[in-house]
Amino acid sequence: MDQEEPREAIFISHASPEQNMFTLWLGAKLAAMGYEVWADVLRLKGGDDWQRKLEQAQAVVTENNADFPEAVLTPLNIEARTADEFIADTIALDExxxxxAIRTLRTRLTRPEMSAEGYLRSLEAHGLFxxxxxxxxxxxSI
Incomplete structure (x- = not known):
């Protein structure tokens, strides 16, 4: 049996315009970690076949799992994860x-500069406990 090529694309789903800023923030973090990121505020446009793009994804990052039932995702070998679960699991792969990478992201923040403690508080403010x-x-180290 041929092994399936690893997927490196992430599909971010969000339910409302109020989540656009978080989606942009998370998309930038994931892109910096080497993932190809798809989300309506980043790359998907009206009329795009997002379902076809979803089939190419490794995971769906969403806070609304009801929109991505296991019965639909399991046959595609795709997992729905919260942003916090996905990022924590990704970090755990190679801490x-x-x-x-996170230290590099934090030190690039210049307006204002952010301490490591401030960066962790910012993650918590975004619900990434x-x-x-x-x-x-x-x-x-960060």
Whole structure:
């Protein structure tokens, strides 16, 4: 049996315009980690066949799992995850590389500059409590 090519695309779903800023923020973080990111505020446009793009994705990052039932995603080998679950799991795959990438992201913040503690508070403000807790173990490195 041929092994399936690993997917490196992430589909971000959000339910309302109020979540656009978070989607942009999360999309930038995932893109910096090397993922191809699809979301309506980033790359999908009206009339795009998003369902076909979804079939190419590794995961759906959403806070609204009801829109992506397991019965639809399982046959496609796609998993729906919250942003916090997805980011924490991605960090856990290679904590050293992830912490280095996150340090680079944090140090690029210049207006205003952000301390490591401030960065973790920012993650929590975006609802990324598991991610912030995981990174708290590396506070001296980020």
């Amino acid at each position: 050293g590389k992830a912490v280095a 598991v991610t912030a807790s995981l990174l708290n173990n590396h506070i001296e």
